[in-house]
Amino acid sequence: MSALLKKPVKIALVQLASGADKAQNLIHAREKVLEAANGGAQIIVLPECFNSPYGCDYFPEYAETLLPSPPTKEQSPSFHALSAMAVEAKAYLVGGSIPELNTKTKKYYNTSLTFSPTGELLATHRKVHLFDIDIPGKIKFKESDVLSPGNKITILDLPPYGKIAIAICYDIRFPELAMIAARKGCFALIYPGAFNTTTGPLHWRLQGQARAMDNQLYVALCSPARDMSASYHAWGHSLVCDPMAQVLVEAGEKEEIVYADLNNEKIEETRKGIPITWQRRFDVYPDVSAGEVSLEDEV
Template sequence: MASVARSILKKPVKISLVQLLSGTDKAANLKHAASQVAKAASGGSNIVVLPECFNSPYGTEHFPKYAEPLLPLPPVKDQAPSYYALSAMAAENNVYLIGGSIPELNPSTKKHYNTCLIFGPDGALLSIHRKTHLFDIDIPGKVTFRESEVLSPGNKVTLVDFPEYGKIAVAICYDIRFPELATIAARKGAFALIYPGAFNLVTGALHWKLLAQARAVDNQIYVGMCSPARVLDSSYPAWGHSMILDPMAAVLAEAQEDEAIIESELNEEKILETRRNIPLETQRRFDVYPDVSAGKVAYEEPDLVG
């Protein structure tokens, strides 16, 4: 885990999570997202987060229809409206924007991905995260879903440097169930783990808050979970309950099921206090188990370099 002796979060930062209602009209979804990002920014937030699949309905039947070709970078404008809309949202509001996720098509391989685009306050693309773990589950009589029928997985741990503040780790939804990504990010100095995610009514009730608290308390950093708002008559109603947690796993802000913007100020002292009080860093037993962050961790995929 990051040393308490060095700066993890250089100065306090205000973050907003935007819980959105999205429909079948991509242009309308982008316009609505832009209005909500502007609203969050007007409240003083420096970092704004959108939910998973904010520009489209969530579902394997929808991914190919709504997918945009992003490569080679920069993409063709009329083929990638979501890319340029997110860039504009960041620049027009002078915020770091973690753009939830959108369906992506790689034109050269014909593969589809669930992809998060992260932009800086000048509108420049900072990083891309493709969902690393695909949501393939079967809970008899409750929910069956197989993203792998359409999607391919990404292959990296995504750490993004926001120069004024520090590093943020970004992953998507089902990625939160795999603690290795979070452990690596924390040990590499991240001050927050951000998960755009669309849990359903079954898994959301079971584990949404539990997993968020686990990642926070295991790694002693902030966690943000950003969900779509719930639409009960959709093919995949999202759980909602976007939330921000502190390094002790206390919930700082939480939405309910409807559209909402939640916000909180993150500060380094809470991270340092947590690590002083419960000094996991100095108590780790790497003589008994290996340090996963010391392995061959990929941070860039060659085909994402523009």
């Protein structure tokens, strides 16, 4: 059996503070991405909606056009900024997410772009599960008032290392997506996300550990920094879990970069010690990764 993770890799999660000025957000993101690269990271992750405030009122105002690809700099300054950051950092860059407008359909999406160290767009993930919740007396939020859902699972290959899967925030609450990615050979699940101060303390860390435990691979969650003056209060606490569901590193609530070293030995050790990968009973229940699965990039 070939190694899922071909060689050790350092990942950095950039817990970024973003404001109302998109151009300034992009400049600030570049500074932090380069700081992460200087810290030795070969995979760098930005948070959900890193280029704008998070909220239904903001999505249309900050939305950029990504298709046809590549867009012009006028259509998507964030696309070009991320591509340039990846080149300058000489790293794989999971560009958090940005609001996207499809000008043909007039639909808005919450979209993540991943770039190679040469600045090539490797994958586009549109948030599949929209954040529509109502916890009485706590929080009510309905992304579907503005956004449309994506309809594909995003798996991509980083040639020196192996496969990763990208999903966004609320996507983590749906374990089927993670199971499919794991069974397609990913060594890590990466979730830019912006849990809030109600759901964050309840489920942020728990969801990361649950997806790692179920699938025996690495899980990384990257949040915006908390801004109590904003209309939406992100939880923060960006973290990385190992295949045994141990939290390797966790940020606080403020702006911070956290790092973790990933290696294949931990994946193999976990799967050998607790061999659920080979103990599943698909004669009793179905394999969600079998049959028709919509993949953004199957490699």
